[in-house]
Amino acid sequence: MAFPITRMRRLRKNEALRRMVRETSLSVDDFIYPLFVVYGENKKIPVTSMPGVYQLSCDMLESEIQETVDLGIPAVLLFGIPENKDAAASSAYDDNGVVQQAVRLIKDRWPELLVITDVCLCEYTDHGHCGVVTGTGTIDNDATLELLAQEALSHAKAGADIVAPSDMMDGRIGYIREALDASGFADTAVMAYAAKYASGFYGPFREAAESAPQFGDRKTYQMDPANSREALREIELDLAEGADIIMVKPALAYLDVIARVRERFNHPLAAYNVSGEYAMVKAAAANGWLDEERIMMEVLTAIKRAGADIIITYFAKEAARLLG
Template identity: 60%
Template sequence: MRNSEFSRHRRLRTSQTMRRFVRETDLKVDDLVYPLFIVEGESIKNEVRSMPGVFQISLDYLDEEIEELVSLGIPSILLFGVPKEKDEVGSGAYDPNGIVQQAIRHIKNKTDQLLIIADTCLCEYTSHGHCGVIEHQDVDNDKSLPLHVKTAVTQVEAGADIIAPSNMMDGFVSEIRKGLDEAGFENIPIMSYAVKYASAFYGPFRDAADSTPQFGDRKTYQMDPANRLEALREASSDIEEGTDFLIVKPALSYMDIIRDVKNQHPVPVVAYNVSGEYSMVKAASLNGWIDEKAIVLEKFISMKRAGADIIITYFAKDVAKWLQDN
């Protein structure tokens, strides 16, 4: 008997084909960015202790990685460097022959099918593990900016397609944009870590990048997780200064921020599915407590539904394979 007092929403859930037909949000391999950790030396492929399936690799293992990524259709990589030597000012970051610059040139000689995003920061290269020049036990904002500009320029000179400054210094987008333009790189986009929280989810990354601060923390330059409106101010500043993408980092605990940023700014929004988010899922999966594939795909659909256009993730290879299977 027909009952007109309630709606029949289940009509659109009657089969897998019907559900796919009316699906509002899609996840594609084109949405993915895979981070790579490049170390100095030879014949190095070290699994990161706290990140199963993620490796630090030397340049001689890059070809193997590139071939796999291209075969999976992953369109982009985010490069981090792990140098042998560090100093107070992170000079390895802006060395034209630094490890990331070498990796960029190597990849560009190998393929034109990967967009190379260069993480532009000093923390992996400084002996103190902070993202800039230290004065009076804190990072000096304005003294740090020229070093980030030098880093960005050398990365683009090596062949980087996109610059991704992650240092959270005030004015970093403005100064890098000006530096790139003056060097003749007006067409190189900036993917700013516009909204980067001082998060407990970064722990495993510091194993991978060898970037743990040797004193204090990063709370004077990364954001307080309790603040929402501040995130909108940060994103607006970066838009005004010339960024082309906005990153929200981390992703999982900050879906509301992703949506707020997407609603306010008509540029591509990037969710960074960070190391702690990755490691928790991997640990639970290895213990047989969860269905890893189902959990990861649900998380990523949630990020896309929240407003993310692009997802930086250590799961990129797995997701690409799962999407092929589907």
Template identity: 60%
Template sequence: MKDLHFTRHRRLRQSANMRAIVRETHLHVEDFIYPLFIVEGQNIKQQVQSMPGVYQLSIDQLETEIEEIISLGIKSIILFGVPIEKDELGIGAYHNHGIVQEATRFIKKHFPDIIVVADTCLCEYTSHGHCGVVEKGGKVLNDPSLDLLAKTAVSQAEAGADIIAPSNMMDGFVAAIRAGLDEAGFEDVPIMSYAVKYASAFYGPFRDAADSTPQFGDRKTYQMDPANRLEAMREAESDVLEGADFLIVKPGMPYLDIVRDVKNNFNLPVVVYNVSGEYSLIKAAAQNGWIDEKGVVMEMLTSMKRAGADLIITYFAKDAARWLAE
């Protein structure tokens, strides 16, 4: 035994405090962006069936919700609108009195310091459920969609949104929105681009929450093929050149290699979206007693930070904030 020479890595794992002082990756409550689904109507707090603990809320329910969010130390929210009426062009997305615009005004009036991120897309507002203008035959048209997306971003900024987060995956959407915001006098409003968004099977529960399931076909002609890695770099680079201020990778867990690639190649803040399918899988397993929910969630969120995420959009934000406070 005296002739053996090896490194004793376990020396730095001998106690909780020893592990804590050498820990490389840390979660902070400021890292989290909490999604909210806003519906038209009054006195509505309806749980999303496929997402236990996540609710559709009417504007009159927001005061209590935001007070809880702030009390937990969460600094940022992202808003998704669920309108009653839909049409071919998604007019509700860019109407001055659209559901997200009205919710933003309410929140900024009563809670001016919280960061409001506005999801900028058309799919929740179109009768066909796609993220852009659709021509006869079902093709989603790129360039005509850009004009509507720019109008949506401007109306959200006018309502008081602190950050615009376009999620539509049309080519040139950052350039169009940046130009629209600048022309309208909102040159200081940043764009949190869904730069790398895959055509993922993990979005199912979100479509229940946002009522945004496509009425025909799928979104594979504009969202990315899950098999592609280099394409993600091309997508992110385009958005950087067009004026993005943040880069989102969506989904999270199945794409941590992409998160690291984006972090290594670009010097903008990287955001990962811990999506609905990831949330629902863990919730279902926890409810069946198959896993330790707290342990799994905190390990998952830590892995996202370790992979390179600066911010995490997650439905677990409130739970994670409570666990961190412990």
């Protein structure tokens, strides 16, 4: 019925009513908190483009993990910054690598916390690309798969609950799944960066992970931002190869993609609220242009409303305190 019988404002008149009819609710259980781990001791190195984010040595990681657990955040996502880089990304699959050390530390002290590891080569290669570079400067997809499988297996041996391939090589989910299963890690889950776009929103992350490509760009393996039907094909392939959780990255500029994926697939869906999205809010708030807490919660709610079950976000601790 039309006005005046129907008055939409009736259910908005106070906070209790608004809460009762609210369609989308955030929970601390929705969050994964990304962390950057470096070699050494007593290291807590600020990432200048991401206020509140640090590169942490394992000893400094302990207080960060304790706070994460105390806030009820169920999972962390680890990125490693190695001491040495080479063309073969050998530090990525070193069983005593920085991520492997961090995983063992966390699972020993906080076994209930889910530990997810980023599986990619870009932080570990001297050229900064996510795969093996040929003599002509192209990325060799199939040669990369073996190194990614070695990295994922090394993380699983260290105790990772979930491995998260972010490289966007064709066939890597199946290759990793087969390697894990053959080595007795059938229970280690795979979270696929299934629709990862070649986005400009990754700039601050590349500072944090020291992973900027030394030549060219990543457009031959990450997705064209103009495409959404292609994302559905990528996700369908990753699921067929054994992905347990699928992901869209970035989140804010791709809410339509998240919504399309949610409508098409019933699998657990993650979205990555990436570094550039975080940095924009922090920078605007620092200049007094917006209310940081309000915008943070609005952004996270939008990602959940679009259809994400899981949100990877640098805001995890701040949002958890508010949801408290």
